Amino acid sequence: MKQIREGxxxxxxxxxxxxxxxxxxxxxxxxxxxxxxKLHMPIMSAAMDTVTES
Structure with missing residues (x-):
């Protein structure tokens, strides 16, 4: 698996x-x-508490 080094x-x-x-x-x-x-729309919730409240 490729490791992402920049955010x-x-x-x-x-x-x-x-x-x-x-x-x-x-x-x-x-x-x-x-x-x-499979999600057929380009919308996913971000895994960030400031974007998605749980």
């Missing part, structure tokens, strides 16, 4: 809007949570 926060990343040739209906934003569980 980023929201202040470290800037997404700049631009034109794209990608057709939205051709995009797959699903995520495999486990081998048997």
């Amino acid at each position: 980023l926060t929201f202040d470290d990343v800037l997404l700049v809007p631009q034109k794209s040739r990608v057709v939205p209906s051709e995009i797959d934003v699903s995520t495999s949570i486990t081998k048997k569980l």
Whole structure:
């Protein structure tokens, strides 16, 4: 398993809007949570107490 050595926060990343040739209906934003569980939307709760309250 690859080890991640750098972490980023929201202040470290800037997404700049631009034109794209990608057709939205051709995009797959699903995520495999486990081998048997697939999430078909690009939303997951963050494992941070300041983002997700439990």
